[in-house]
Amino acid sequence: MSQNLHPGLNLGASHGDAHQQSELSVFGFWVFLMSDLITFGVLFATYAASSTPIAMAGGPGPAALFDLTSTGMQTAFLLASSLTCGMASLALKYREGPRRIALWLAVTALLGAGFLALELRDFADMIAKGATPMRSGWLSSLYALVGLHGLHITAGLVWIVVLLLLIWRRGVTDLIKTRLLIFALYWHFLDLVWIGIFSVVFLRGLA
Amino acid sequence: MKLLGNLNWDVTPFSDAINDPSTNTFVAAGAASLVIIGAVSVLILLTWFRLWRPLWRDWLTSADHKRIGVMYIVLALVMLARGVAEGAVMRGHQAMALNGGPLSADHFSELFSTHGTIMILFVAMPLVTGLINIVVPLQIGARDMAFPVMNQVSLGLTAAGAALIMVSLVIGRFETGGWTAYPPYTGKVFSPGEGPDYWIWSVVPAGLGSMLSGINFAVTIYKCRAPGMTYMRMPLFTWTALCTAIMMIYAMPPVTVSSLMLALDRYAGFHFFSNDLGGNMMNYANIFWMFGHPEVYILVLPAYGVWSEVAATFSAKQLYGYVSLVTATMSIAVISFTVWLHHFFTMGQSASVNIAFGIATMIIAVPTGVKVYDWMATLWRGRIRMTVPVIYLTGFFILFVIGGLTGVILANPTIDYQVHNTLFLVAHFHNVLIPGVLFGMLAGIHYWFPKVFGFRLDETWGARAAGLWVVGFCLTFLPLYVLGLMGMPRRSPSFTDPAYLPMEYLAAFGAVVILGALAATFTTYIVSIRHRKWLAVPLGDPWDGRTLEWATPAPVPEWNFAVIPEVSSRDAFALEKEGGTPYAPVSRYADITLPRRTTMGLTVCVATTGTGFALVWHIWWLVILCFTGLLLTMIARAFATNTEQIIPAAEVARQHRRWLDAIAQNTGITRDAECTSANRGLAAPDEVIR
Numbered sequence: 001m002s003q004n005l006h007p008g009l010n011l012g013a014s015h016g017d018a019h020q021q022s023e024l025s026v027f028g029f030w031v032f033l034m035s036d037l038i039t040f041g042v043l044f045a046t047y048a049a050s051s052t053p054i055a056m057a058g059g060p061g062p063a064a065l066f067d068l069t070s071t072g073m074q075t076a077f078l079l080a081s082s083l084t085c086g087m088a089s090l091a092l093k094y095r096e097g098p099r100r101i102a103l104w105l106a107v108t109a110l111l112g113a114g115f116l117a118l119e120l121r122d123f124a125d126m127i128a129k130g131a132t133p134m135r136s137g138w139l140s141s142l143y144a145l146v147g148l149h150g151l152h153i154t155a156g157l158v159w160i161v162v163l164l165l166l167i168w169r170r171g172v173t174d175l176i177k178t179r180l181l182i183f184a185l186y187w188h189f190l191d192l193v194w195i196g197i198f199s200v201v202f203l204r205g206l207a
Numbered sequence: 208m209k210l211l212g213n214l215n216w217d218v219t220p221f222s223d224a225i226n227d228p229s230t231n232t233f234v235a236a237g238a239a240s241l242v243i244i245g246a247v248s249v250l251i252l253l254t255w256f257r258l259w260r261p262l263w264r265d266w267l268t269s270a271d272h273k274r275i276g277v278m279y280i281v282l283a284l285v286m287l288a289r290g291v292a293e294g295a296v297m298r299g300h301q302a303m304a305l306n307g308g309p310l311s312a313d314h315f316s317e318l319f320s321t322h323g324t325i326m327i328l329f330v331a332m333p334l335v336t337g338l339i340n341i342v343v344p345l346q347i348g349a350r351d352m353a354f355p356v357m358n359q360v361s362l363g364l365t366a367a368g369a370a371l372i373m374v375s376l377v378i379g380r381f382e383t384g385g386w387t388a389y390p391p392y393t394g395k396v397f398s399p400g401e402g403p404d405y406w407i408w409s410v411v412p413a414g415l416g417s418m419l420s421g422i423n424f425a426v427t428i429y430k431c432r433a434p435g436m437t438y439m440r441m442p443l444f445t446w447t448a449l450c451t452a453i454m455m456i457y458a459m460p461p462v463t464v465s466s467l468m469l470a471l472d473r474y475a476g477f478h479f480f481s482n483d484l485g486g487n488m489m490n491y492a493n494i495f496w497m498f499g500h501p502e503v504y505i506l507v508l509p510a511y512g513v514w515s516e517v518a519a520t521f522s523a524k525q526l527y528g529y530v531s532l533v534t535a536t537m538s539i540a541v542i543s544f545t546v547w548l549h550h551f552f553t554m555g556q557s558a559s560v561n562i563a564f565g566i567a568t569m570i571i572a573v574p575t576g577v578k579v580y581d582w583m584a585t586l587w588r589g590r591i592r593m594t595v596p597v598i599y600l601t602g603f604f605i606l607f608v609i610g611g612l613t614g615v616i617l618a619n620p621t622i623d624y625q626v627h628n629t630l631f632l633v634a635h636f637h638n639v640l641i642p643g644v645l646f647g648m649l650a651g652i653h654y655w656f657p658k659v660f661g662f663r664l665d666e667t668w669g670a671r672a673a674g675l676w677v678v679g680f681c682l683t684f685l686p687l688y689v690l691g692l693m694g695m696p697r698r699s700p701s702f703t704d705p706a707y708l709p710m711e712y713l714a715a716f717g718a719v720v721i722l723g724a725l726a727a728t729f730t731t732y733i734v735s736i737r738h739r740k741w742l743a744v745p746l747g748d749p750w751d752g753r754t755l756e757w758a759t760p761a762p763v764p765e766w767n768f769a770v771i772p773e774v775s776s777r778d779a780f781a782l783e784k785e786g787g788t789p790y791a792p793v794s795r796y797a798d799i800t801l802p803r804r805t806t807m808g809l810t811v812c813v814a815t816t817g818t819g820f821a822l823v824w825h826i827w828w829l830v831i832l833c834f835t836g837l838l839l840t841m842i843a844r845a846f847a848t849n850t851e852q853i854i855p856a857a858e859v860a861r862q863h864r865r866w867l868d869a870i871a872q873n874t875g876i877t878r879d880a881e882c883t884s885a886n887r888g889l890a891a892p893d894e895v896i897r
Contacts, residue, residue, distance in 0.1 A: 028422055035460055036460070038456075039460040042460065042464045042465075049490055050487070057483075134476040134477060134478065136484050137484060137485030139478075140471070140472075144471070179845075
């Protein structure tokens with residue numbers, strides 16, 4: 001195998017074999033994230049192409065639907081969860097013990113759940129105003145883009161639960177170290193996509 | 208709510224045939240019977256020959272890249288039989304379609320829709336994926352793919368899509384809007400039935416599977432190469448596999464997304480592509496072809512890789528213009544993402560947009576032209592042996608260049624306006640896909656078959672099959688150019704101009720020849736299995752090969768290499784043979800870690816097929832059951848322990864030494880004798896051509 005280890009998130013040489021072994025999975029996951037970014041890119045493009053009066057089909061538009069206070073709080077929750085996820089990575093790298101790692105992961109999950117709750121509340125408000133995804137092409141693309149991100153967050157929450165169970169049952173083994181690295185990549189990636197959604201959908205929609 | 212959703216006894220072609228006896232319904236019922244008879248006879252044969260255990264142990268639960276590759280190819284060959292049969296039925300129908308024809312218009316539409324979907328996604332893709340799976344780890348000196356279990360899952364997902372398409376022949380009807388399934392026609396308003404749903408739930412898992420395969424191939428090639436195997440020492444097939452993998456990673460998500468958006472339109476009343484409330488079908492066309500165009504290069508690049516290996520090996524020369532071939536491959540991979548709009552020149556863009564994409568399309572022909580010259584220069588003054596792969600190569604040279612030239616013609620938007628949606632287009636893409644992809648894959652199978660199974664394929668029957676494919680292709684598809692220029696629209700279930708008839712008859716006759724080619728292809732495999740003792744090449748190098756995969760026994764052991772080789776040059780094995788130092792003894796063997804057998808791929812396959820079928824027929828409890836099963840399988844995998852097996856060093860040493868001893872006792876054969884039974888897979892020193 002190639003000896004040039006991947007830059008960026010890694011365990012550091014002090015983790016011995018685990019440092020080497022994680023290379024394949026971490027690199028593979030980077031590649032998957034590139035592919036996933038195309039998925040989001042397609043939905044961003046569809047959203048952009050649907051942000052026209054024709055695609056809104058006389059239905060409610062951004063001004064009537066978007067609540068910057070709520071999306072701002074969602075952004076805060078998600079950015080904070082990225083910070084705590086980073087703390088979990090540092091706890092892993094500097095061997096602060098399974099308890100510390102699990103604690104930061106649990107906080108990350110709570111913040112993620114908070115984000116999701118606010119997002120679902122926004123969706124419920126929109127639906128109450130008659131802005132269902134079936135109302136117009138623009139709303140279809142809005143729900144698809146924001147909803148897919150929400151679905152990713154949900155998957156991330158399930159993932160955290162699985163990781164916590166694994167740490168609880170087996171401790172921080174080499175395999176779990178790799179999985180923690182991969183999860184961190186995933187979670188930060190979702191943060192990045194959210195920044196895109198917040199700017200392109202919500203800020204631009206109200207600008 | 209009904210327990211079985213929309214399912215009832217009236218959805219099978221058999222009830223159609225009883226209620227409305229006609230040629231049309233009998234053809235459909237006959238096809239459905241073939242699926243059932245085929246499935247039942249496979250079950251009976253497996254039981255009769257007591258093959259269930261080996262099938263389960265050695266194949267379905269194996270994570271070995273070679274076995275997964277073989278299963279991909281078997282899947283592709285089964286689907287190829289159906290696809291060719293459908294093509295023949297369509298040509299037969301059209302030859303009788305002056306003022307009507309035996310089949311109904313809807314039935315004819317189902318035929319071209321399933322034919323296209325099957326040939327692209329369930330024949331060409333699994334052939335390419337299977338061959339890459341088998342060959343790449345061997346060529347780069349790796350033990351397996353980077354992610355062996357994910358490899359199994361990819362196969363499971365592709366097989367699930369294929370299974371659903373086979374089911375659609377027996378239960379219900381398939382979609383009638385072509386393999387591209389353009390909305391709004393495929394939306395709920397115009398196609399309320401189950402057809403487009405069958406298409407969607409076949410395409411989505413296959414697309415996901417291919418995306419995962421792409422990741423696996425790319426990571427394997429980037430990270431699992433043997434020491435010394437630098438990028439510019441990789442065999443060309445591996446280079447094309449790398450480019451194909453990168454394209455799969457980027458091009459597969461769009462088709463998954465556009466299909467799921469179509470599903471949301473159909474199931475949940477969204478308005479992505481509908482005619483009303485702000486839907487826009489042009490979004491579909493753009494997203495679909497963001498996948499669709501790179502897709503054709505995903506398919507053809509590995510075929511280019513096969514030609515590169517075949518041309519070098521069977522002319523006993525180093526590949527001419529290695530660097531230019533690598534550059535051309537990379538260029539094609541990049542440019543292929545910038546030409547998608549040429550699939551809909553006539554759908555409303557301005558002339559300046561059209562011409563930009565027209566020029567990009569013409570440019571992509573340049574690197575392909577470079578490659579054709581490189582292969583010809585490789586053959587130049589070589590010691591060419593007219594083996595089966597070289598017969599395919601010859602057919603490819605002439606026919607593919609014609610197909611490429613008609614592609615350049617179609618790249619001109621003004622001409623495209625005249626011939627778009629005619630049989631000229633149908634002739635063009637068959638002309639690149641059959642001599643390009645299919646010939647390449649059949650040549651590749653013939654070339655690497657002995658590596659996997661330990662015996663060569665029969666040359667006589669192989670040559671017959673190759674000849675029939677070439678002739679059958681010419682007779683079937685060249686007349687379609689003429690019909691297209693005469694103005695005959697593609698996808699016509701009937702026509703009124705008798706001037707089309709002569710060429711229609713010729714094409715129908717060609718379809719019979721292609722059926723013969725298919726039969727000869729299968730006969731090749733059967734005859735070769737019968738004569739496997741005579742054709743055996745256990746020493747592993749039947750063609751005087753040049754690259755690493757030929758420096759192993761045939762069949763290759765599960766661990767590929769007893770010790771991971773060190774590579775010091777391009778064509779390293781050929782140089783070792785020239786220098787008289789191949790098959791060096793190994794002083795120290797080590798334990799080898801391999802993935803353990805797992806049912807992961809099979810479980811994913813069953814659960815995905817179940818989810819898809821239940822979604823097609825709106826059987827919601829089954830959707831929940833199967834999808835939950837799918838998720839739980841994936842979560843449970845995270846908890847799996849003991850996923851690896853150790854092959855003891857002593858066992859590796861025993862097998863490797865036995866092989867080296869057999870080589871030492873064999874005198875080998877020169878290239879002239881490679882198609883005789885004297886060929887046991889050891890190449891004697893022969894003339895070196897520079």
